[in-house]
Amino acid sequence: MTKPNKQRPNQDPPLSEHRRTHSEHRRTHSEDGVDLTLIRWMLSLTPEQRIRALEDNVYALMRLRNGNIAT
Secondary structure (H helix, E strand, O other), rough: OOOOOOOOOOOOOOHHHHOEEEOHHHEEEEEOEEHHHHHHHHOOOOOOHHHHHHHHHHHHHHHHOOOOOOO
């Protein structure tokens, strides 16, 4: 008598953690609510791009506070 096949036909084997795609196991927020996607985005930028993004945000905040900003 042969052993029954525990795996059903046409059923893929379970994926190990290292074979899963990034979207399957990458969290978007930490346990305390920090948006991890923004951190990953910022880390993907060069230092110059990070400074430019920071400056753009500072100028946008100044426009919101004062209604205008001299450029």
